[in-house]
Amino acid sequence: MTAVILIVAAFLVLLPFVYESRNLFILLTQIFVFSIFAMSYDLLLGFTGIVSFGHAMFFGIGAYSIGIFMKRFEPTLGYFLLAVLMTIALTAIVSFVVGLLTLRLKSHFYAMLTLSLSGLFLVLAEKWRSMTYGNDGFTFRVPEQFIDRTHFYWLCLFLMVAVFLLLKRFTNSPLGRVMQAIRENEQRTESLGYHVLHYKITASVVSGVLAGIAGVLYAVSLRFVNTSVFTMDITLDALLMTIIGGVGTLVGAIIGAGIIEFAHDWLTALAKEHAIFERWIIFFGIIYILVVMFFPKGIVGTLSSLSWKKKKQHAVKKEEKMAG
Amino acid sequence: MDLIINLTINGLATGMLIFLLAAGLTLIFGLMDVLNFAHGGLFAWGAYSGLWIYSQTGSFLAGIIGAILTGFILGIITERWIIKPVYGNHVQQILITLGLMLVLSEMLKVIWGPNQIMASPPDYLKGSWELGSIIIIKYRAFIILVGLFIFAAVQFVLKRTKIGLVVRAGVMNKEMVQSLGINIQKVFMFVFMMGAGMAALGGVLLGPYSGVIHAGMGMEFAILAFIVVVIGGMGNFKGSVLAAILVGLSGSFMAYYVPDLSLAVNMLLMAIVLIIRPQGLFGAKG
Numbered sequence: 001m002t003a004v005i006l007i008v009a010a011f012l013v014l015l016p017f018v019y020e021s022r023n024l025f026i027l028l029t030q031i032f033v034f035s036i037f038a039m040s041y042d043l044l045l046g047f048t049g050i051v052s053f054g055h056a057m058f059f060g061i062g063a064y065s066i067g068i069f070m071k072r073f074e075p076t077l078g079y080f081l082l083a084v085l086m087t088i089a090l091t092a093i094v095s096f097v098v099g100l101l102t103l104r105l106k107s108h109f110y111a112m113l114t115l116s117l118s119g120l121f122l123v124l125a126e127k128w129r130s131m132t133y134g135n136d137g138f139t140f141r142v143p144e145q146f147i148d149r150t151h152f153y154w155l156c157l158f159l160m161v162a163v164f165l166l167l168k169r170f171t172n173s174p175l176g177r178v179m180q181a182i183r184e185n186e187q188r189t190e191s192l193g194y195h196v197l198h199y200k201i202t203a204s205v206v207s208g209v210l211a212g213i214a215g216v217l218y219a220v221s222l223r224f225v226n227t228s229v230f231t232m233d234i235t236l237d238a239l240l241m242t243i244i245g246g247v248g249t250l251v252g253a254i255i256g257a258g259i260i261e262f263a264h265d266w267l268t269a270l271a272k273e274h275a276i277f278e279r280w281i282i283f284f285g286i287i288y289i290l291v292v293m294f295f296p297k298g299i300v301g302t303l304s305s306l307s308w309k310k311k312k313q314h315a316v317k318k319e320e321k322m323a324g
Numbered sequence: 325m326d327l328i329i330n331l332t333i334n335g336l337a338t339g340m341l342i343f344l345l346a347a348g349l350t351l352i353f354g355l356m357d358v359l360n361f362a363h364g365g366l367f368a369w370g371a372y373s374g375l376w377i378y379s380q381t382g383s384f385l386a387g388i389i390g391a392i393l394t395g396f397i398l399g400i401i402t403e404r405w406i407i408k409p410v411y412g413n414h415v416q417q418i419l420i421t422l423g424l425m426l427v428l429s430e431m432l433k434v435i436w437g438p439n440q441i442m443a444s445p446p447d448y449l450k451g452s453w454e455l456g457s458i459i460i461i462k463y464r465a466f467i468i469l470v471g472l473f474i475f476a477a478v479q480f481v482l483k484r485t486k487i488g489l490v491v492r493a494g495v496m497n498k499e500m501v502q503s504l505g506i507n508i509q510k511v512f513m514f515v516f517m518m519g520a521g522m523a524a525l526g527g528v529l530l531g532p533y534s535g536v537i538h539a540g541m542g543m544e545f546a547i548l549a550f551i552v553v554v555i556g557g558m559g560n561f562k563g564s565v566l567a568a569i570l571v572g573l574s575g576s577f578m579a580y581y582v583p584d585l586s587l588a589v590n591m592l593l594m595a596i597v598l599i600i601r602p603q604g605l606f607g608a609k610g
Contacts, residue, residue, distance in 0.1 A: 051418045053361070101598045107414050108359040108558075109598065112550045115361075119547045120591050127584045232543060236426060243419065279434050285427035292420045293409055 005251075012157055016150045025153050026221070031261045032156035033217045036163050038241035038253035040210035045239075046248030047171050048203040049183030051107055054114030056234035057121045058095065058208045062087040062215025067225035068131060070140040077143045087212040095208025099201040110204075122230040137226020146220055156217055160254070163210060167250055170206070179203050183248075211238075233281075240284050244291055246298030255299060260284070326458045331576050337464040337533065339572020340471025344526030345545055346552040346564045347478065348519020354495040354559025355515050357414075358407055361421040363523050364546025365428030366402075370395050370524025371537045372432050375443050378528075384446040391528035392521045398428075399520025403513050425542070432539040440538045443531035467529050474522060475565055482561065491515060495559055548575075551594045557604020566606055 016025065037059060044050045069083035098117060102109040125132045132138075146152050170176050178199050181189040190196045219225045228234075237260060245256025267280035295302050349363050374391030378384050406424050410416040444450075445463045452461045482488035490511050494501045502508045530545070531537045552571050556563030571590050578586035597605055 045415070049415060051415055053422060101595060105598070105602050106558075108353075108418065109554070109602075111361075111418055112359070112554065113594070113598070116547045116550055116591060116594065119544075120587055123584075123587050236422075239419070239422070279430050282427060282430040282434065285423055285430060289406065289420055289423040289427065292416055292423060296416060 009157075009161060013154070016153060022149065025149055027261060027265055029149075029153050029156050029221050030218075031258050032153075032160040033214055033221060034237060034241060034261060035160050035254040035257040036217070037211055037214035038238050038245070038257045039163055039167055039250055040207045040214065041238040042242045042247060042250055042253040043167060043171070043203055043207045043210070045242055046246075046250075046252075047176065047183060048179045048200060049107070049186075050103070050200060050203065051111045052114045052204075052207075053111045053232075053235055054116075054118030055207075055211055055238050056230050056232065057114070057118035058091045058211035059215035059218065059234050060118075060121055060125065060230035061090050061094065062212035063219035063225045063229040064125065064132060064215075065090065065212075066216045066219045067138065067140050070142060071138060075141040075143050077145060080143050080146075084213070084216055087216055088209050091208040091212035092205050095204045096201060099204035103200040103204065104197050118230060118232075118235065122227060125227045125230055132227075135227055137224060137228075139224045142220050142223055152221065156221070159213075159217065163213075164250060164254070167210075171250070175199065175202065180248075236281070240288055242298075243288060244298055246300030246302070247296075249298070249300045249304075252298050252300035259299075327580075329458050331580055332573065333460060333464050333468070335573035335576035336569060337467040337471075337572070338575055339569040340467050341526045341530050341533070342545065342548050342552055342572055343471055343565050343568035344474060344522045344529070345549040346556070346568050347474075347561060348522045349549055350553050350556065350559055350564045351491070351515055351561060352519045353553070354561075355491060355498075356407075356411075356512050358411075358417050359421070360402075360407075360519075361418065361546070362402060362406075362424035362428060363519070363549065364542030364544075365425045366395055366398055366520045366523040366542075367527040367530075367545055368429060368432055368537070368539060368542030369398055370527030371531050371541065372436050372441070372527075374524070374528030375441065375531045375537065376436070378443075378446075384449070384532075388525065388528055391524045395521040395524025396517050398524075399517040400513065402520065403516040407516075408509075425546075429539045429542055438539070440536040441531075442536055444535070445532035449532070463532060467533060470525075470529060474525070478518075478522075478561065487511070487514065548590070551590050554594050555597050555605055557606055560604055560606060563604050563606030567604075 012028070015028075037055075040058075041052070041055050044052055044055075065087045066080070066083045069079050069086065073079045094117075098110070098113055102113045126135055146155070171179070178189065178194050179202075181192075181194070182196055182199060186196055215229060218229070241256030241260050242253050243256070244259060245254070246252025263284075264280065267283070271278045271280070291298060297305065345363060345367050349360060352363075353359050370391040373394040374387040376387075377390035378387030381387070402424060406420055407417065410420055445466075449463045449466050452459050453465075454460075480488075482492060490501060490506055491514075494508060494511055498508055501511075526545075527537075527542075530541070534541075548571060552564055552567045555570065556565075556567030571593070574589055574593070575586050578589050
């Protein structure tokens with residue numbers, strides 16, 4: 001498994017040297033950005049068992065922070081870092097407050113509050129015209145370090161791998177283990193003496209901050225930001241990527257991001273052939289419902305449980321032979 | 325003075341529409357522990373199908389009945405094939421109802437096109453009454469009356485009929501009801517159907533009230549309905565009607581005085597309720 005990942009990573013790093021296609025690189029950059037976003041979502045849904053329907057708000061906070069900083073001030077690396085700090089602070093505060101309010105209650109409350117709060121952010125972005133230029137959004141210049149598409153491609157790839165390793169380490173740490181215990185059985189974890197609320201809020205904050213960073217990268221890659229970053233569609237993207245790829249695996253989120261973005265690209269191209277493909281999201285909706293119903297572990301989870309079964313059968317046979 | 329009365333009537337009418345959506349949501353939650361994120365989709369389906377029938381037949385009453393029937397059918401389908409397979413698993417339930425919401429609202433765009441559709445009330449509900457300096461728009465009064473009627477009807481069913489008794493008992497303790505030999509699955513389906521029907525009715529009534537309908541309106545109203553359900557207390561039917569009126573009134577007054585903050589005020593209300601009384605403003609459970 002590790003070997004496969006390394007080969008894929010090396011391939012992606014070297015790709016710009018051998019292949020030149022602007023569209024493909026933009027698409028791949030998009031995939032890396034959404035992978036970070038989907039992994040942050042996976043930390044909540046897959047590892048802690050918290051359902052959020054307003055993940056777009058963290059994404060949007062990041063996108064707007066960078067946009068506003070670059071537009072109002074000079075597009076330099078210094079202001080870029082300031083904007084990133086701003087994103088981290090804002091997303092941390094928002095996710096902390098939301099977590100504090102709702103995570104001690106039933107799981108529905110977090111989903112509901114995030115859903116309505118992201119609706120509020122959408123309205124805010126539409127109405128606060130002096131700051132956000134309303135519905136139409138605005139373009140902005142990015143620091144010169146990010147102008148080169150290939151460099152930015154490497155940066156996003158690097159960050160995706162970094163976030164992956166970080167989250168891998170994080171979920172395997174004692175803290176992450178407690179989170180997984182909460183997912184499996186919250187009451188039991190509590191009766192073992194863990195303060196469940198603290199762990200859930202931690203998960204919420206880490207996930208919110210990472211989603212904000214994904215938002216920053218997204219806005220920089222487009223050099224444009226508008227209210228669409230706060231819409232339900234962004235949250236749905238994260239949901240689809242995580243669920244279809246496989247919850248609680250991290251790799252699943254990356255694979256899911258790849259599948260959804262490629263399929264999106266492909267179906268948008270098909271839309272010229274037939275109008276039904278403009279409503280491409282309907283196919284994903286149906287696939288999503290079927291996956292939740294029949295393959296709740298997603299692609300990665302289903303595949304790995306299959307291979308695990310095979311291994312187990314293999315081992316049993318071996319034992320039988322030994323005994324025989 | 326007449327401004328205040330006008331705003332109050334506006335608020336009451338909006339409140340009644342939200343109530344129609346929130347009532348089903350809260351009953352379904354109380355009984356089955358399912359928070360139906362697709363409820364807004366049923367609302368929008370009610371609006372589209374009802375107005376389509378209205379435009380084809382020219383009879384608004386037929387449109388309303390058609391919308392309610394659409395709600396019933398969609399409710400049965402949703403309960404039977406979407407929610408039933410995942411009963412008992414909260415995370416899966418929440419996820420699957422959101423997926424359904426997505427499919428429902430995209431289906432609307434496939435069938436009726438992605439653009440807004442205009443709607444106007446039938447002739448006998450157009451215009452207004454003038455009482456001195458106060459002008460009451462007929463259609464708004466009509467919405468308020470329908471809302472009150474539905475509230476009274478549901479209250480009657482819950483309090484005076486056998487099925488209502490079973491529903492109330494089920495909210496308190498499902499297992500006990502089941503062990504007394506009542507097929508709770510059938511009760512679930514009945515409640516889900518009724519909830520979906522009420523949501524669809526709310527949708528079709530909204531059309532002529534706001535003048536246009538679009539596929540995104542389900543989500544907009546669903547957010548208001550969630551706020552109402554939280555403020556009124558999850559599973560509390562009476563609480564939901566009071567909270568709906570409260571949210572409707574605050575919405576209409578804020579929309580007049582500080583239009584940009586109307587959603588924010590409701591959100592703030594919800595946040596305060598979550599901090600102080602997570603069980604809802606109105607009474608304990610039940």
